[in-house]
Amino acid sequence: MQIETQLLVVGAGPFGLALAACARRAGVACLVAGRTMSFWTEHMPRGMFLRSGRDWHLDTAGVHTIDAFLAARGIAAAEATPLPRDLYIEYVEWFRRANGIEPIPGMIARLERTADGEARFLATTEHGDTILRRGIDCLVISVGALADPALLARLRSAAHDGNSHILLPAGAIGGIDAIAAMRVAGLTSVRYRSRKPPVAWRGSSAERLVDLDKLTRRTVLYQGTAGEAAMLYPQNANVAAAVALAGLGFDATEVELVADPDAPGNIHEIEAEGVAGRLAIQLQGKASRTNPKTSALAALSVARALLNRHATIVI
Numbered sequence: 001m002q003i004e005t006q007l008l009v010v011g012a013g014p015f016g017l018a019l020a021a022c023a024r025r026a027g028v029a030c031l032v033a034g035r036t037m038s039f040w041t042e043h044m045p046r047g048m049f050l051r052s053g054r055d056w057h058l059d060t061a062g063v064h065t066i067d068a069f070l071a072a073r074g075i076a077a078a079e080a081t082p083l084p085r086d087l088y089i090e091y092v093e094w095f096r097r098a099n100g101i102e103p104i105p106g107m108i109a110r111l112e113r114t115a116d117g118e119a120r121f122l123a124t125t126e127h128g129d130t131i132l133r134r135g136i137d138c139l140v141i142s143v144g145a146l147a148d149p150a151l152l153a154r155l156r157s158a159a160h161d162g163n164s165h166i167l168l169p170a171g172a173i174g175g176i177d178a179i180a181a182m183r184v185a186g187l188t189s190v191r192y193r194s195r196k197p198p199v200a201w202r203g204s205s206a207e208r209l210v211d212l213d214k215l216t217r218r219t220v221l222y223q224g225t226a227g228e229a230a231m232l233y234p235q236n237a238n239v240a241a242a243v244a245l246a247g248l249g250f251d252a253t254e255v256e257l258v259a260d261p262d263a264p265g266n267i268h269e270i271e272a273e274g275v276a277g278r279l280a281i282q283l284q285g286k287a288s289r290t291n292p293k294t295s296a297l298a299a300l301s302v303a304r305a306l307l308n309r310h311a312t313i314v315i
Helices: 014-025 038-043 066-073 085-098 130-133 143-148 148-160 176-184 227-231 238-246 295-306
Strands: 007-010 030-033 107-113 121-126 187-196 219-225 255-258 266-273 277-286
Touching: 007 014, 007 121, 014 030, 014 085, 038 085, 066 085, 121 148, 121 238, 143 148, 143 227, 143 266, 176 187, 176 238, 176 277, 187 238, 219 227, 227 238, 227 255, 277 295
Parallel strands: 007 030, 187 255
Antiparallel strands: 107 121, 187 266, 219 255, 266 277
């Protein structure tokens, strides 16, 4: 789900909440991302007193001040001098509620400029481990994010604790089921090549390597492992990550990324060899009308994964 806002405040601590309240008062649509006062509750020692006085409140309008909070609670000013940590945390929560601020849970995992050329950004939240630990299955659409070993380990641990599942759609490619089946008997090699028109590589690391607008022939942008490809080209290498997770893993899966002005679409090629035989597949996907980096099939793959959750026969 995507939510549009004029202002995104990353962090739900005192200053983030104060900024959000000020923005809203000025008529600016605002969202806050983060867990309210998590740094204070988890890292500031109990029994601590603030060096700042009661005038160190969060309201630029001077309404929801610390003194106003103390009066509402029936606490004498002398009891809050110096200001105890726990009482300050209570004040911030009171301030948050008074201003109707409801932070989006989770951390911002990625912040990227949108491809439309406007001064806009796309922020991706990260809270899959919380969902999995509650016993709820999680469908991961940006599979390339799992190239981060720490994130993958954290999600796996959370799924184990919650007896839940991490669901990975095949995305823009076919043959994932065959690769996973071949892995049971033993795989010796897996190679993946992505060949796309130059426009599909705009806004990526490719722009630092070549002039995409002047390419006249096929150009290799990257050769290496699936793990590195997914980290360097996060918007283009979800398929590489899916192939890696189905087969030999991020470090042993070979990847080649190519910009080709003659490519008729987003071309995906996979070769795999193992005890059970050899697989070779090429898929020519039509680029998404709204995002040339991905194929229309990727969205259909997600739809299929959701439909399978309620299907009598699952393929």
